[in-house]
Amino acid sequence: MNIALRSGAVASAAALTLLLSACTASNENTATTSATSDTPASMTLSGELNGAGASTQQVAMEAWRAKFQTANPDLTINYDPVGSGGGRTAFLDGSVAWAGSDAALAEDEYASAVTRCGADGAINLPVYVSPVAVAFNLDGIDSLNMDASTIAMIFDGKITNWNDPAIADQNSGVALPDAAITIVHRSDESGTTKNFTDYLAKASDGAWPYDASGDWANDLGESGQGTSGVVQILTSTTGTVGYADESQVGGLGVVSVKVGDSYNAPSAEGAAIALEASTPAGINGDNDLAYKIDRTTTAAGAYPVMLASYVIVCQKYDDAEEAGKVTSFLEYVASQDGQAAGAAAAGSAPISSELSDKIVSILEGIATASGV
Amino acid sequence: MTITDKRETQEVPLTAHSGSFANSAFTGLSTFAASLILVLLAAVAAFLITEAWPALTDGGAVLAEKVQWIKPEDGESLIQVIGYLVFGTVLISTIALLIATPLSIGIALFISHYAPRRLAAGLGYLIDLLAAIPSVVYGLWGAIVLIPVLQPFYQWLGSTFGWIPLFTPNPLTGEVSPTGRVALSASIVLAIMIIPIITAVTREVFLQTPKLHEEAALAMGATRWEMIRMAVFPFGRSGMIGATMLGLGRALGETMAVYMILSVGLSYSFNILQSGEHNTIASYIAGQFPEANSYGVSALIAMGLALFIITLLVNMLARWIVSRRSEFSGAN
Numbered sequence: 001m002n003i004a005l006r007s008g009a010v011a012s013a014a015a016l017t018l019l020l021s022a023c024t025a026s027n028e029n030t031a032t033t034s035a036t037s038d039t040p041a042s043m044t045l046s047g048e049l050n051g052a053g054a055s056t057q058q059v060a061m062e063a064w065r066a067k068f069q070t071a072n073p074d075l076t077i078n079y080d081p082v083g084s085g086g087g088r089t090a091f092l093d094g095s096v097a098w099a100g101s102d103a104a105l106a107e108d109e110y111a112s113a114v115t116r117c118g119a120d121g122a123i124n125l126p127v128y129v130s131p132v133a134v135a136f137n138l139d140g141i142d143s144l145n146m147d148a149s150t151i152a153m154i155f156d157g158k159i160t161n162w163n164d165p166a167i168a169d170q171n172s173g174v175a176l177p178d179a180a181i182t183i184v185h186r187s188d189e190s191g192t193t194k195n196f197t198d199y200l201a202k203a204s205d206g207a208w209p210y211d212a213s214g215d216w217a218n219d220l221g222e223s224g225q226g227t228s229g230v231v232q233i234l235t236s237t238t239g240t241v242g243y244a245d246e247s248q249v250g251g252l253g254v255v256s257v258k259v260g261d262s263y264n265a266p267s268a269e270g271a272a273i274a275l276e277a278s279t280p281a282g283i284n285g286d287n288d289l290a291y292k293i294d295r296t297t298t299a300a301g302a303y304p305v306m307l308a309s310y311v312i313v314c315q316k317y318d319d320a321e322e323a324g325k326v327t328s329f330l331e332y333v334a335s336q337d338g339q340a341a342g343a344a345a346a347g348s349a350p351i352s353s354e355l356s357d358k359i360v361s362i363l364e365g366i367a368t369a370s371g372v
Numbered sequence: 373m374t375i376t377d378k379r380e381t382q383e384v385p386l387t388a389h390s391g392s393f394a395n396s397a398f399t400g401l402s403t404f405a406a407s408l409i410l411v412l413l414a415a416v417a418a419f420l421i422t423e424a425w426p427a428l429t430d431g432g433a434v435l436a437e438k439v440q441w442i443k444p445e446d447g448e449s450l451i452q453v454i455g456y457l458v459f460g461t462v463l464i465s466t467i468a469l470l471i472a473t474p475l476s477i478g479i480a481l482f483i484s485h486y487a488p489r490r491l492a493a494g495l496g497y498l499i500d501l502l503a504a505i506p507s508v509v510y511g512l513w514g515a516i517v518l519i520p521v522l523q524p525f526y527q528w529l530g531s532t533f534g535w536i537p538l539f540t541p542n543p544l545t546g547e548v549s550p551t552g553r554v555a556l557s558a559s560i561v562l563a564i565m566i567i568p569i570i571t572a573v574t575r576e577v578f579l580q581t582p583k584l585h586e587e588a589a590l591a592m593g594a595t596r597w598e599m600i601r602m603a604v605f606p607f608g609r610s611g612m613i614g615a616t617m618l619g620l621g622r623a624l625g626e627t628m629a630v631y632m633i634l635s636v637g638l639s640y641s642f643n644i645l646q647s648g649e650h651n652t653i654a655s656y657i658a659g660q661f662p663e664a665n666s667y668g669v670s671a672l673i674a675m676g677l678a679l680f681i682i683t684l685l686v687n688m689l690a691r692w693i694v695s696r697r698s699e700f701s702g703a704n
Binding site: 086188214364 | 632668
């Protein structure tokens with residue numbers, strides 16, 4: 001609905017702006033144009049909008065950009081997938097309007113965000129949720145059941161053979177081969193690794209002796225560059241096990257992880273349920289939706305090996321034109337439409353409608369605060 | 373020779389065109405070009421030093437807290453990580469050089485002295501073509517095509533020659549890496565990448581060997597191989613060393629191919645058939661840069677500085693060898 005208005009093709013949009021205060025993306029004259037005097041022309045977004053950050057969001061971002069630019073032909077949206085850290089730095093420098101990041105802002109980054117955005121600082125909004133699959137390559141086996149400590153022991157080199165009792169006990173009826181396990185991890189620092197090891201650290205009852213880290217903790221096994229590198233190694237070598245975005249694992253076998261008393265296969269719905277079961281832990285007020293994901297959740301159907309990727313925005317932008325573009329684009333991203341488009345393109349998990357509505361209303365609040 | 377002959381027969385003094393403007397313009401242009409190199413080099417060095425300075429002077433405590441891959445408690449402080457990476461870089465490049473140099477010299481000799489003229493021209497062209505393939509393509513080809521072919525060979529090498537420290541299999545599994553993503557694979561692909569460079573330079577040098585030297589050797593009854601040993605190699609020695617150093621320079625700095633082929637790790641290990649043992653500076657920077665914060669970037673640039681220094685040392689060494697040798701070879 002919002003999107004149609006913003007595309008501004010319809011003259012009657014001007015009347016509707018009275019009702020929807022956030023939909024007053026006047027981008028020509030910031031201070032003097034009041035909401036009521038908007039002409040349809042000023043509803044059209046134009047110019048450039050720049051964001052940067054996590055490559056995790058890139059595939060979905062392509063879809064979002066394409067859809068939103070079709071509705072706003074004069075607007076060019078650029079997203080530079082430099083990585084989460086690079087995106088946050090660019091955002092805090094003021095060189096991009098928003099950042100995409102696999103990790104929420106760190107404490108000192110909240111402080112520099114005050115310099116960037118003004119007293120209200122910046123907030124994290126989760127718009128991209130994706131299950132991380134533990135994938136393996138064994139002839140004739142599509143699915144295995146494992147609990148978190150088994151997975152942790154495999155990835156820490158404590159279980160080295162596929163027919164180890166720890167695996168066999170959870171998979172009665174599956175003919176496990178007598179073959180060495182080759183673990184495959186990411187060679188580059190990544191949000192996927194960080195979320196995967198966060199799950200291992202929190203859910204494995206101490207079987208994973210390391211802290212959550214974007215950089216792989218031990219010196220074992222093989223490593224590949226990026227998700228595609230890991231999947232390529234997994235696909236080409238039998239006996240391997242690794243972790244990758246669920247949408248990318250193709251025909252590989254996937255592990256169903258133990259949640260409560262059942263084993264849940266990775267799914268977008270499961271990831272969304274796990275996010276629901278977690279509590280927002282943002283430190284910058286109620287609008288800050290940085291989640292502390294509950295890896296030990298026992299909610300039915302939940303899949304806690306998942307990654308929540310955020311967009312990081314200012315609570316108030318100095319430049320109302322920039323604010324109008326950022327908020328309207330991200331409102332689309334967080335909307336049900338946008339989430340469905342992301343899910344179709346990247347296999348991500350659409351966020352729940354309550355969360356979607358909440359994020360949209362926060363973004364509308366930002367637009368209002370910035371004088372749009 | 374032919375050019376000077378022509379000039380002499382023209383009987384027009386070369387200075388007849390009053391070329392004072394052209395002269396000074398050309399002098400200015402070439403001086404500018406030469407000094408631009410120095411300025412660029414100085415700019416790169418200054419950039420590396422200023423950007424790396426915070427990481428180098430920090431003392432480790434802040435870095436360890438801000439950068440995930442700097443873990444002094446695990447023996448991986450910045451300096452220690454750089455140490456591992458310098459070792460990995462030099463090891464992989466050296467093995468690449470050991471593979472590439474004999475092959476390149478063989479190819480160059482074949483083209484310059486053995487092959488029929490038509491074949492030589494075509495072959496030279498093909499070798500030059502190899503140099504034009506982007507390294508990311510070599511990386512993909514190595515990772516997807518070459519490594520699966522090499523892996524059974526590694527398996528054999530590990531089981532037959534495992535007693536040689538270089539080929540020791542993994543003590544945990546008793547086997548070499550099942551994926552073949554090991555240092556030797558990276559070295560082989562690097563070798564393929566630097567062969568065209570070394571071949572092109574040595575071929576040119578071999579072609580420069582004075583015909584009189586060669587004919588004199590043959591006239592004394594030398595076989596072709598003896599002639600090459602007596603006339604071609606002494607004359608081309610400094611050129612061969614220079615070419616090898618050029619190749620080493622490329623191998624040291626190569627990023628994408630190594631990045632895509634190697635299963636990385638940090639250690640001082642000579643086990644080139646085990647994965648997760650080595651990494652190179654350039655590939656490490658490429659892997660960690662995307663997610664690095666400002667402290668991480670500074671630490672990565674410190675590694676870049678280390679690579680810069682290694683390359684500088686290699687080039688100085690090559691210069692020194694060339695200048696020492698050239699007096700005896702007649703190549704000057």
